[in-house]
Amino acid sequence: MIELTPAELAGIVGGRLFRPDGATIPDVVDGPVVADSRLAEPGSIFFALQGETTHGHEFAASAVASGAVLVVAEAELDLGVPIVVVDDSLAALSTLARSVVATVRSQGRLRVVAVTGSNGKTTTKNMLRAILERVGPVVAPRGSFNNQVGAPLSMLGVDRETRFLVVEMGASAPGEISRLVSIVVPDVAIVLKVGLAHAGGFGSIEETAKAKAELVTELPADAVAVLNADDTRVAAMAGSTRARVVTFGLSESADVRAEDVATTVRGTEFTLVAGQTRTTATLRILGEHNVMNALAALAAVREFGVGFDEAVEALEELARAERWRMELLAAPDGVTVINDAYNASPDSMAAALKTLAEVTRGANRAIAVLGEMAELGEYSDEEHDRIGRLVVRLNIDILVVVGHGARHIHNAAGLEGSWNGESVLVTDADGAYDLLRGELRSGDVVLVKSSNSAGLRLLGDRIAGVS
Structure with a gap:
């Protein structure tokens, strides 16, 4: 500070x-x-x-x-x-953050980029930090400091030498992102995706979209809104902001887009296309959904004058998104673990399962160890059911469902006609470990995915032999 x-x-x-x-x-x-x-x-x-x-x-x-x-x-x-x-100590915290950021900003050096979305905020934040650190001192939160307490605390990390402030803006209720924007109005604001994460707090996906749009509705005309062209709810936010709009995505209409996306257990490759620029990028982070996060980061840093070549090079050196977020672990017995059990929503769960299916492609056994997706409110049973059916349709070889809160995944998988008992419901992480210890063999790829509250992140470490 x-x-x-x-x-x-x-x-x-x-x-x-x-x-x-x-x-x-x-x-x-x-x-x-x-x-x-x-x-x-x-x-x-x-x-x-x-x-x-x-x-x-x-x-x-x-x-x-x-x-x-x-x-x-x-x-x-x-x-x-x-x-x-x-x-009011919380109000005082916000007031101090507003004043400190404004003081540093008045020197003319500090640029602010904010990120929101139902999924991908922390990964995109880490990508932004990795790129911008090549240009100058960066302040960005460690972990998921994105709420009414964490975001101001992150902002207060700036000092007079800071060049870039990266802020995650999460919300569990309407108005929370607006309050964060009132503390620090971003120069560049990224909206990644609107999904059912925290649906219990918002009531519907439409209300979730309104809450995420709070990031761009108050932007000034000289700011930039970086929007997901492939998400219709996010793309529609272009009509509610005065800021200049830049889009990213896989569709041809996106200003910054990806082509030829290919994911293997070694990473994810794609061709970056922006205007006349075409360049190949190879991420060490798995999944098409992380290509979207990378595109958002690349579109944002270009607004700060960072060239694509330098930015891609920084992303290619990023070893993992974050601890327990699509983290690739190699076990001594030849088993590969994708440990993604820090957070989960229906969208991120589906994306992780699709990545598991893609990296195995019938050459290796795909094993999914899934726990509860929290904070879904009235949508919980339906969305867990949907994930169970998706597991079967993706031809995942073995499904281990952990905990009573995730039971609908197991039940739905069993109702699919092509399923033949490959799903097992266990009580807790210890039960899952005991089951897998006698089942796994060299070459298997194991996805461990759940909300943080399900407590499976340490199970992934345990399977991989990581202390």
Whole structure:
């Protein structure tokens, strides 16, 4: 973060600086801003936020013990460090992020790119970071810091040397992306896809589309909206933005598109086409859906003056999208594991299964280990059913369904006429591991896919022998 005196920080957030007896007020604070006391380190600033069941006040002492030199809280706390007392810590966090980004931006160096979509945000963010790091200092969130807390915390990582800020903007309810855009209006905004992720919070895919469109509706005319030409709901957002529109996709109408996409267990190759430019790209990341993410990143960085050759070279060096996201693992016994169990929606589950089918193509056994897709609300049974039927239609050899919440995948597979008992329902990850331990053989390709809450990501590591 940029240097601020505690008094300046208090003034920005509309707070009152409280000095407990014996507390030393530092001349300036510029350390990392955290809301999780476990992430506090010497020099950090701790925001005590209200959680679902606990308040950050309960963890402020732990943050100070780990080195936090300033606490933003909703009460006077006697912790031996100065306290900025505010009415609403979350609102103060957003206000501070808005001010810090605006200050750095006023120097004329900082450019901001934001990403939203039902799937692919984190992968696209990592691709953007890999490319832009070749040009200058980049701030981008680690993991999926994309909500009302995580996004402002990520923004507060900028300092006066930062050239690029990459922000993920996720939402579980209408209005959340609008609030993030109000903190930092992007120079370039990417909308990847509208699907049923978090459908339980939105109620329908149409409402999900409205929420994702919040990213582009408030863009100024000198900004750029990078939209998926292959998703009709995303493409329609061109009519609701003042920004210049650039499209990406597989269709010939896209400004930045891919041709000749081919996926093997070694990676994904495609031809990048943009105007008169044609160049071959070979990603180490699997899947046609990740080609779409790459196209979005390539279209965005071109707006910052980054050439396609340099950008493609950076993408080709990217070893994986993120830990537990289409992560390719080679087990000592010759089994290949695609560990994609950090998150799951109907679209991403279908994309991962299609990738599994494509990389095996009858030459190797395809084994799918699937857990629950969370946060689907009333669509849950129907969408799990659809995935079960898709497994059969893709000729996946073995299906292992883990947990009661995913049972409709197993049930639907069994109802398909061509299925002959190749699906097994087990209670938990241990049951899946015990089953597979006696089943797997060299050459098998195993996809492990579920929402994070299903807890299968460590199962993929265990199958591959990764500690």
